[in-house]
Amino acid sequence: MKSENYILSIEDNTTDIALMTRIFERRIPDYAIRHISDGETAVDFIESDAFKKQSPKLILLDIKVPKLDGLEVLRQFRKHREYKTIPVVMMSSSDLNEDKEKAYLLGANSFMAKPKTFLELCETLPNLINNWII
Amino acid sequence: MSEGPSSLYPQEVSLTNCDKEPIHILGKIQSHGYLLACDPGSYKITYCSENIDQLFDKNVEEILGSQITDLLTNPTAEILKAVDSSEKMSPVQLEINGISYLLIAHINEGNLVVELEPFENPSDPFKYQDQLSEVVAKLNSVTDEQKMCDITADLIKDFFDYDRVMIYRFDENWDGVVVSEAREEHLESWLGLRYPASDIPQQARKLFLRQGVRIIADVKSEPVSIQALSGDERDNPIDLSISETRASSPVHIEYLENMNVGATLTAAIISKGNLWGLIACHHYSPKLVNYYQRQSCKFLTQVFSSQLVLSKANVLLRKVNRAAVLRSKLLEKISKDWNIHKGLTKGEATMLDITEATGAAVMLDDRIATVGKAPSEEDICGLVELLKQDKEDWIVTANLCESHKVSDSLKSYASGVLCLFLSAAKKSALIWFKPEKIETVTWAGNPEKPVAVDENQRISPRKSFDKWSVEQSGKSDPWYDYEIAAAKALKENISEIILEKYEEVKELNTLLRNAYEDLETFSYSVAHDLRAPLRGIDGFAQILKEDYFEQLDDFGKSSIATIINSSVKMNQLIDDILEFSKVSQSEIRKDNFSMAELVQETVGFLHIEQDFPNTKITIDKSMPQAYGDRKMVLQLMQNLLTNALKYTKNEQAPLIEIGHTVRDQMDYFFVKDNGIGFDQKHERRIFKLFSRLVGDEYVGSGIGLTISQRIVKKHNGEIKVISEAGKGSTFLFNLG
Structure with missing residues (x-):
């Protein structure tokens, strides 16, 4: 795989995946976005050599993904001390805060509710890149 | 009238004096009879009637003190020896001087009393x-x-x-x-x-x-006096309680004479x-x-x-x-649909039939059902209020006007009342009514004057037996024991049914509350889950707009605009629904805070000066402190202000006033505007979920005021609105 700057998105909602892909294409050309749609595959990928060789610059992790939920994926990922500088932003479709504390304890760097509209998402994604990738 | 010892007669005459006349020891017998009394052991004669000398060849003085067994020859004398109690022996028929007599003997109060009376037609x-x-x-x-x-x-x-x-x-x-x-x-x-x-x-x-x-x-015949042997006997007049020939009291004789x-x-x-x-x-x-x-x-x-x-x-x-x-029929009927009102008062058998009453009512859950001739509901309520004052949990009267001092209007239907309260709270009752029974009572002479007093201060009974009619009113037929017992039994049955019903309702309530909570959770998550697809709709409409807008004709362009607008509205709706369930679910945390400061904060937060530059806002700085959940009240104030801003936006000089007032002795905060207002008759509707009085020119989901009401209710407070179409609205609230 060609060396590239990419963002890893762990997200199962195909609409959201399509919207994010589109936003990256049009507005964030410097970064690619790669999607994984369930927790198990995400953990497999994190443990793989491919991941070691080419780590993402930022992980967007939906808290509710199938097979293994987002918090579990986060826990597994943070076991890897070597990746501690990779920021993880937890995405929640709920604005209830019950999982927020857990996420921070497990090593999330940020916790955010998914934007309600496309235009908000268009603003949010570049902001995340600017804030978390140095 | 004979000369009796005057001490035996009451000196002062009253209605009850007659009661004291010692009629069993008057010391006289009727003139057709003869009396001897002796000591049952010695047979010595101690009393005899003055006419005894008509039967024997001895005078009274000779007879007193002699042996009765000497006077009455055998076999009569032997028979007398067998008398040993107040049970009268079989009479003995005997002949004296060719005339038949019956001899009847008994023992009373220590005397063997022997009476003789003529026996004419055996x-x-x-x-x-x-x-x-x-x-x-x-x-x-x-x-x-x-x-x-x-x-x-x-x-x-x-x-x-x-x-x-x-x-x-x-x-x-x-x-x-x-x-x-x-x-x-x-x-x-x-x-x-x-x-x-x-x-x-x-x-x-x-x-x-x-x-x-x-x-x-x-x-009319003169009674015969009884002579006694000595002073002892004279001081103790003979007790003639069970004598056959005892003379009547002079008062009674006079009474009979008056009647001829x-x-x-x-x-x-x-x-x-x-x-x-x-x-x-x-x-x-x-x-x-x-x-x-x-x-x-x-x-x-x-x-x-x-x-x-x-x-x-x-x-x-x-x-x-x-x-x-009938009672078991009633219960069977009630158990079919648990409708106690209907079961007791409608259909073939009713509560009326277990008594002889003519009307009945059941008062339960603030509702009255009647059967037969019952007073109006209003009268029944009044009556129950009155009967509640009694200590007992059941009241029976056959003369309500007299026993409970009620107005005469009730008596035609309810002179007789049998009321059983179903519980100690006395909120529910079973009541039976009996009507007034106007009865003409015909007295034999004026009952108020049963005695007259003669010049010697002696009682004399009434002289006149002319009929005397009195109309008796206010009374019903009496209540019989069996009616009261049946009513009590029914009351027990109904109480049990109510208890059962209460348990059932309690259970239903729990289910309902659970269902409601489920529903709130459900609507919360539904609202939530709508976000993602809506983001898709909105997102792809935006993408279409970005990429293909120029290729579309006017209709296509406006369609995309409509999709985007609709999704904005829907997002707002989701926001409101989520807000509403948050308010419902969150715990209330009360504190003291300054309402004036809170209003100021809200005004700033809403960017009123920037977004509504024409709107004048006045805040009464002297508003009292408030006690409540500040976060919630902030939301409440925000809703009320947003509302006021929304409905004044088309006014020439929009004015919103926030202050404090007292109405009907209650404290209220108020938010008053001079906006479009509405007809006061919609007051209740305006607080209902999703209810809107205005068209699309004013955006909103119709949830804001429902949330406001929820917040106030959580505080046990009150919110109301006074409004007039075209003049503006005033929302008043307090926090309990």
Whole structure:
């Protein structure tokens, strides 16, 4: 795989995946976005050599993904001390805060509710890149 | 009137004086009889009637102190030795100077009392027995109380041939009514006449109860005095309680004379040990029925009494049974649909049928249902309020106006009331009504004047027996024990049903609350889950707009705009729904805070100065402190202000005032605007979920005011609105 700057998105909602892909294409050309749609595959990928060789610059992790939920994926990922500088932003479709504390304890760097509209998402994604990738 | 010892007569006359006359020790016998009394051990004669010398060749002085066994020869003397109790021995027939007499002896209060009375027409005792058994058979054939009385009156008249035979019945006040009568045709009827209790005083009733039958053979003849042996006996007049020939009280004689009665026969009708009434026979000339006949009369009266008791018991038993059957029918009906109101008052069997009432009502859950002739609901409510004051949980009266001082308007339907409260709270009740029974009571003479007083301060009974009619009002028929028992049993059943129903409702409530909570959680998550697809709709509409806008015609362009606008609205709606369920679910945390500061904060937060530069806002800085959940109240104020801003935006000079006021002695904060307002009749609707009074020119989901109301309710406060279309609205609220 060609060396590239990419963002890893762990997200199962195909609409959201399509919207994010589109936003990256049009507005964030410097970064690619790669999607994984369930927790198990995400953990497999994190443990793989491919991941070691080419780590993402930022992980967007939906808290509710199938097979293994987002918090579990986060826990597994943070076991890897070597990746501690990779920021993880937890995405929640709920604005209830019950999982927020857990996420921070497990090593999330940020916790955010998914934007309600496309235009908000268009603003949010570049902001995340600017804030978390140095 | 004879010269009696004046000390025996009451000195001061009152209605009850007659009660004190010691009629059993008057010391006289009737003139047809003869009396001797001796010590039952020594047979020494201690008392004798003054007329005794008519029978024996000795005068009174010779007889007193002599041996009775010397006076009465064998075998009579031997028979006397067998007398040992107040049970009278069988009379002995004997002949003295060619005349037949009956000798009747008994022991009373330490005296052996021997009485003799002429025995003129000895008849065949077997023939008597035949007649008697015929009579008994006749009585057995009827069950109706009135018929029984009529038959008995006729029989006694036939049997003893008195001019008038009356069956006289006592009521609960010992007033007596003539319930049946058999008389010679030329006599005026006394049927239905009522006699005050004082006419047959208490001690006379007591003697009747003891003796059973009693005659006065000749009202006009002078009674004969009894002489005593010595001072001892003179100081202790002989007790003639069960004597056959005892003279009547002068007052009673005078009473009979006033009625022109010449002779009487009276038998006590005893029901369950109580004096039920009397069989009173009047003859208008002297008349003596002999001892055997009197015993027959006593026997007849006993048969009559027991028939009476039996038939009453039977009638009662039938009524009790009927009430029980109907009660179970009612319960069966109620258990079908648990509708107590309907079950008790509608359909074939109702609560009315378990009693003899004419109207009934059930008051339960603040609702009244009636059956039959019942007062208006308003009157029933008033009545129940009144009856609640009583200590008892059930009230029975046959004269409501008198017992509870209610207005006369109730008495036509409810002179009689039987009310049973279903619980200690006395909020629900079963009530039965009996109407006023206007009864004309005909007294035999003015009952207010049963006695007259003569110049010697002596009682003399009434002179006038002219009928005296009084209309009695305000009273209903009495309530019978079986009715009260049936009502109480029904009350118990209904209480049980209510309890069961209450448990059921409680369970349902829990289910409902759970369902409601589920529903709120559900709507929360539904609202939530709508976000993602909506983001898709909005997102792809935006993408279409970015990439293909120029290729679209005008309709295509406006369609995309519509999709995007709609998704904005839908997002707003989702926001509101989420907000609403958050308010519902969140715990309330109360604190003191400054309302003025909170309003100021809200105004700043809403960017009013920038976004609504024309709108003037006045805040009353002297508003009192508020006590409540500040975060919630902030949301409340934000809703009310947003509302005010929204509906004043088209005004020339929008004005919003926030302050504090007192209305009906309650404190309120208010938010007042001069916007479009609305018709006051929509007040309730305006707080309803999703309800909107305006069209699309004013954006909103119709949830804001519902949230506001929720917040106020969580504080146990009150929110209301005063509005007029075109003039503006004022929202008033407090935090409880």
